[in-house]
Amino acid sequence: MNNTVVSGIRSTGNLHLGNYFGAVKNFIKMQDDYNSYFFIADWHSLTTHPTPDALHQNVKQVLAEYLACGIDPEKSTIFIQSDVPEILELYTLLNMNAYLGELERTTSFKDKARKNPENVNAGLLTYPVLMAADILIHKAQFVPVGKDQEQNLEMARKFAKRFNRMYKTETFPIPRPFVFDGEDMVKIPGLDGSGKMGKSEGNAICLAEDPKSIQKKVMRAVTDQGPTEMNQEKPQVIKNLFDLMEVVSTPDTVQYFDNLYNKCEIRYGDMKKQLAADIIDFTTPIRERILDISADDAYLGKVAKMGAEKARESAVKTVKEVRELIGFRKFY
């Protein structure tokens, strides 16, 4: 049975509620049913030239946060990409069959090149090839991806097919997007009425954020003048508050404020106070675990080592097979 799942995690720390309900929560569920590999993509992050200290700090924070959320190193393989050098070998081999034209046409490449014209480096161009190597090295069947990564996954599928065709083999399964169904796919709105919660949007509430700061952000959330007619449809900014409440509060609480809204008796201040309290109740145990884990270098070391060993076991096997196929045969 092959039910292998691979997912890369950007090495920028500070997961927010949107990340949690959009992805991390699903990863935690997946580890029970799939042979799961989760890794922190620190090679990918070099495309933006982080300072060495920032890079290390970020990787550490991300690792601590995923563990704090419930990624279980006994159930899934959680590792740091740069601990598995075999990925780079596969990346090199795949690069030989990745063409300039198709790489240049990738939307994410064009976006990044446009935003940072002074740093259009080769790593950026071949980002999808490295991502394909991440996926193919474990012969993944599924990759949980959000909208923004669909094209990169499409490239990985293309490279896998190309390799299989070229070497007349079925070495690589063609990885498919893993789509979380209906209710699992929660879109978390931001607090500024702009739609999605995102770090770059500056409207995010982080899991590691201290309660005072959360309180302040929620109380400052955009609202309107209030409903003027019974059972009036909610404008987006108000719907956002309710959507957030859906994920952190009890159904009774949501119902309570919904009724008040429908009767035009809602006081947004009260609702926000409740929402802030419920968010804080939700994040507090996670924040405390993040702090505990990041203070425990021995534990982090143990987890990273175990992950690297498990990931390399699978990576070494794939690279050996691929070398044979390509014609790298041992003289000794």
Ligand code: TRP
């Ligand atoms: N590119 C992904 C992102 O920005 C991270 C990533 C790297 C990834 N390698 C991967 C995701 C392999 C899935 C599979 O979010």
